[in-house]
Amino acid sequence: MTIRGASRLAAADVIVWASSLVPAAVLDGARADAVIHDSAVMTLEDVLGVYALDPGAAIVRLHSGDPSVYGAIQEQIDWCTLNRRDFEIVPGVSSVAAAAAALGRELTVPRLSQSVVLTRLAGRTAASMPDRESVAAFAAQGATMAIFLSAARPTELQEQLLAAGSGYSQESPAAIVIRASWPDERVIRTTVGQLAEALRQSEATMTALVLVGAVLGDNGPAPRSHLYSPSYAHTFRRRSSPGSTAGRPTRRQRGG
Numbered sequence: 001m002t003i004r005g006a007s008r009l010a011a012a013d014v015i016v017w018a019s020s021l022v023p024a025a026v027l028d029g030a031r032a033d034a035v036i037h038d039s040a041v042m043t044l045e046d047v048l049g050v051y052a053l054d055p056g057a058a059i060v061r062l063h064s065g066d067p068s069v070y071g072a073i074q075e076q077i078d079w080c081t082l083n084r085r086d087f088e089i090v091p092g093v094s095s096v097a098a099a100a101a102a103l104g105r106e107l108t109v110p111r112l113s114q115s116v117v118l119t120r121l122a123g124r125t126a127a128s129m130p131d132r133e134s135v136a137a138f139a140a141q142g143a144t145m146a147i148f149l150s151a152a153r154p155t156e157l158q159e160q161l162l163a164a165g166s167g168y169s170q171e172s173p174a175a176i177v178i179r180a181s182w183p184d185e186r187v188i189r190t191t192v193g194q195l196a197e198a199l200r201q202s203e204a205t206m207t208a209l210v211l212v213g214a215v216l217g218d219n220g221p222a223p224r225s226h227l228y229s230p231s232y233a234h235t236f237r238r239r240s241s242p243g244s245t246a247g248r249p250t251r252r253q254r255g256g
């Protein structure tokens, strides 16, 4: 959670939190007298009913990760707009970032992949999924892919990753990160060809993120990025020569 998220939680009169995706310990940061609702057992109408009940209250809807990714927040934004209720969206740390950290990997390594596809299998919500956005369609790019909400359908996921024209092979690296950033986080490294079996063995169906792509492999030292190359000038740094004093530490001035 970000500092801003923690401070909003600490100040909340009412909290609607997703118990299925957020560790209960996070609520330790709430006021003892805060009214707490669990969105896991609520419909959208139930949640909006809580928002409608007390327009003057400080209400926090506590989502998992970053709310812009499969957060179902657009319908809440629309309700707030329609009902002239002010709201603030506090960015969070998505499970894709937490999973990359758990794996100790950058997801965009020069020459291996410079793009990350965040997607999911269509599943029961197939009607929400535009045709051109199947996992198989994205697999053709061979870029880094983070697959949400799909651990319960291992065979279909592997088949789509290896569909005709895929940029991945059986040997392409893959990883499953279960409960990323939770105290009981688990990391399973595998290949696309072994992914379905690894998912089945993990017995994880929820709170599991699948990552696929060459950046997860054992690629030796990564080609260095342009950004910190001495020969690459940009807005904040001139091209530097050997012995240059650029980059000397500076102290931040405190107080007046």
Ligand SMILES: C[S@@+](CC[C@H](N)C(=O)[O-])C[C@H]1O[C@@H](n2cnc3c(N)ncnc32)[C@H](O)[C@@H]1O
Binding pocket: 021, 063, 064, 065, 066, 067, 068, 069, 070, 071, 093, 094, 095, 096, 098, 099, 147, 148, 149, 150, 177, 178, 179, 180, 181, 182, 206, 207, 208, 209, 210
């Ligand atoms: C409704 S989506 C919410 C995603 C969330 N907004 C985010 O930024 O991570 C739930 C899916 O996100 C992934 N997910 C959420 N939290 C996770 C965690 N701590 N570890 C691994 N995957 C997680 C899983 O794929 C899960 O099925």
